[in-house]
Amino acid sequence: MKKIMMAVFCVMAMVLTAHADNSWERVQKAGKLMIGLDDAFAPMGYRLEDGTLVGFDVDAAEALGERMGIAIEWHPTAWDGVIHSLNSGKFDCIWNGMTITPTRAEQVNFTEPYIMDGQVVVVRFNETRFASYEDLGGMVVGLQKGSSALNALQALPEAPRDVREYADNPKALLDLESGRLDAVIIDNVVGRDAISKRIGRYKVLPGFITKEPFGVAFRKAEHSLRNRVQAELDAMVADGTLGLISEKWFGENIVDKASW
Incomplete structure (x- = not known):
């Protein structure tokens, strides 16, 4: 009986290991966070006449990447298919003023709101x-x-x-x-x-x-990556980094939850 139980335990451990959430480890190993966005959504993320990608979300994500020691790689995509593109593995997250809704929350793993729209x-x-x-x-x-x-x-x-x-x-x-x-x-x-x-x-x-709260969206099962980004976002709010980016784009600090 003990041998049978041990065998069952080993099989379960192997299954759990195979399905372990290594999303943050994957991104850390790759050295980059791939982000999907609609690059025509001012002021969150859009192109200047020379093609430069700018916006609040762009600055926030680039600052987060620098703090986490990883590069940010932007992947412009059609907005009507952005969740499908995320879940099919084309990028690691969606960071582009995405409103948190119950329907979307069934399909993706959102951070806490970082801006109240x-x-x-x-x-x-x-x-x-x-x-x-x-x-x-x-x-x-x-x-x-x-x-x-x-x-x-x-x-x-x-x-x-x-x-x-x-x-x-x-x-x-x-x-x-x-x-x-x-x-x-x-x-x-x-x-x-x-x-x-x-x-x-x-x-x-x-x-x-x-x-209409905005959140960063990740694949449903990828909690470790979502939680790592959430922790860094929280730190950026606490030390004023995100507030400064807000003042640059909106003329005031609108990431302070006390004002929501």
């Missing part, structure tokens, strides 16, 4: 009438046609007097600056990117109308 309200910099998005009742509000901002309208406690739809956010922001709008409902990272490029023109009101 969602719909926010942008007003003129010197605006004093509004304390938060709850004060938009009876106002003239602009938003991008077909965007998630339309859904956010339903979450407002009081309806605006007039809602004007624009082909893109820059046109809405120009009308806000000129006084033709009282406020613009806009995606958080997009709005803060616009603010960082025109300091002193706009500001974001406190509070999210809707919330």
Whole structure:
């Protein structure tokens, strides 16, 4: 009996070893972390005219790689198939402003949120009438046609007097600056990117109308790699590294969870 039990134990140990999660060891041995992204998603990751890849996620990942002693290798891919590409082994993770949703969480292993995205309200910099998005009742509000901002309208406690739809956010922001709008409902990272490029023109009101947390996605079984990246992200928040990158791209620290 003892011999049989020992044999069963050995077989189980071999099976467990064969399926052990060596994802961090694999990346460490390769000396690089391969990251999938849509390289046209400003300000998280996009191309300059000369083809240089830039953005918040790009800077954050490159800083993390330097701290971990590994190179970062970027793999642009079509967004509608990015999870399939991850799970088929084309790269190690997705780091590109990916919203954490229940459906996606069934397919990938997310980190904790590193940025809270969602719909926010942008007003003129010197605006004093509004304390938060709850004060938009009876106002003239602009938003991008077909965007998630339309859904956010339903979450407002009081309806605006007039809602004007624009082909893109820059046109809405120009009308806000000129006084033709009282406020613009806009995606958080997009709005803060616009603010960082025109300091002193706009500001974001406190509070999210809707919330969409961003996380880094890994394959479901690859916990050791996910946990190693999570630990380094936590350290980058704690020592201010990620906050400095946020200030570069958004004009302020939006990685501080206390503000979410």
